[in-house]
Amino acid sequence: MLTLEALILRQDDFQLTADWSVPPGERIALIGPSGAGKSTLLMAIAGFFPAAAGRILWQGDDLADTAPGDRPLTMLFQDQNLFPHLTLAQNLGLGLSPTLRLTAAQKTQIAQTLQQVGLAGMEARKPAQLSGGQQGRAALARALLRARPVLLLDEPFAALGPALKSEMLDLLDEVASATGAAVLMVTHDPADAKRFASKTVLVADGVARAPVPTDQLFSNPPQVLSDYLG
């Protein structure tokens, strides 16, 4: 279980507090006005932003001294999820073996995973030869290979059209089910939250509130959320 324990993030005059847990396999959307700190919260969990106070715990252990790559999570950024000069097989391979010395079994695993996300036979392609949706699939494929118990997504599908995005959410659903990972996904689109996340965290006014059931939140939105939704 991932726990944010009296966590406070601070930068200049920005502040965000959070005090809640993510049970295994839970799917949570983070929604709120821009600049509220949704991305910053994910960055803190991923190890790129130090906490001013409080702790981030995994199975009860403080993660403060754990390097980003050793944390029990995979993160999908808004962009730059793939190295443009490496092939898809290499980009995925980095999720299995950080030295890229791949065994035959691992190569088969990569091929199978690519097939799973609908990129069968594209091992030798480079990211520039893929569409935006295919790049998202490749990034999800690596998350599938890494199979870490937490998956963080910072609006990775924001640039995709509605049909593609819904495809990607389906794929995300498959990946999360296959690995049993808990998912924290930043989004600015309530439809994403309703479609994918059983619970939603509202990030506004310096607080990331504890997750509540998504339909409950949207059927009875607090003032700040209805202001944001307009």
Next chain:
Amino acid sequence: MANRAVQIGPAFWLSLTIAALILGSAAMLALRAESWALAPSDWAALRFTVWQASLSALISAALAIPTARALFRRRFPGRELLIRLLAAPFVLPVVVAVLGILSIFGRQGPLNAALVALGLPPLSIFGLHGVVLAHVFFNLPLATRMLLHGWQAIPSERFRLAQSLGLPASAQFLHVEWPMLRGQIPGILAVVFLICLTSFAVALTLGGGPKSSTLELAIYQALRFEFDLGRAALLATLQFVLCAAVTLASARLTLQQGFAAGLDRPLALRPPRGWRLAGDVLIIVLAAVFLLAPLLAVVVKGLPGLANLPNGLWEATLRSLVIALISAGVATAASLTLALAATRSRFMELAAMLPLAASSLVLGTGLFLALRPFVTPEAVALPVTILVNATLTLPFLVRLLLPEARQLQADYSRLTASLGLPPATVLRYVTLPRLARPLGYGAGLAAALSMGDLGVIALFAGDSGATLPLLVQRLMGAYRMTQAGAAALILVTLSFGLFWAFDRIGSRYADA
């Protein structure tokens, strides 16, 4: 956090080594200077150094303004080639250029032939005007490239606005072009002035006697001919203080060097016609002739000599190639280490810029004094030359790499961290492929500069240990001009060849 310590480690020791080398040399020199009283000839060298550097900087900048402007606003066949050639003097060995300049402007050259035919007295190339002429030959192209870059950086909307308002040429210059020039010129003057302050090979070959000796040359003569260690140390201290002061004073002004000045872009303005067109044509033709004639002369004069190559040529060539390749390797590895560290630490950037305050002969004299109690200079000539060459090219390479390293850091440091990639993987699969282009270009620059360098080797080499540039200089000194020409042709071919090859390798490995 342990990760970070591992990455900072080598860069930290490297920057300490550079600081120790530069500042240690300076301290060694200051300690060995026996008297602080400057002899009249020392004052003369100081005055001449500053005077020729000022003249060279002013003339280069003044001529670069109309040249860059003409290149900016005219389109003609060969323009791209000419702009590329403007980069050539940077990697052109000084002795080769001097030989080319001598064949055009020297006693037997076409210029003096024309003067005599017109009944005018011939000009001597030796002395102040020869030194300044050679410096302008090297720095006019550099200044032109920097200014061309400045002109291209002016937003085209501004030209369009000026034209749609119907501003006359003078007002257009005042409101659109002058602000750019005012920003760029001080930096250009500083760069050229600094380069000319440490001029050695030009003064050695074209300076005519004690009246036109630079400090750098005076250090060499004190050490090599008078064997006056105290005086050499004093002069080197003076040179170091002068360079350090100018580097510090101009630190705010130093601009990016326009290495990669863009070549083509649609014209934003309709170029003026009439006498301004004629003027631009004249300027471009003159600049092209001034730049190309000496290069062409080297080829023409060098070819016949290839049939009768001087003794020791192949040994000297091999020596130079070894020096060039090793010092390029050292400089490239060191600059990559420092540039990556400098994205996180200002101290590393400062350390990498430190060699700008030193010169070849200053470092050479420092090392000469430090090593003399233990070994003969000839025995360490090659390692010392490699060390000094690599150190002096470091600032250029780090400046070349730093913007790209910063971009790399911004784009991919989080991804590599979140994947938990070990440093060796990051180097092999991320850093090297992403930085291949500037690394190849930088290695090419370092190799060519080192191949053609005539500085510290002149202090250390014995009669038999010459490098190729030193051999050319010795042949010139012995008036064996055909053989000097042939050796110079081989030297320039190898210098450009090395530069081209490394640049090519870099581009090949850079993809996506």
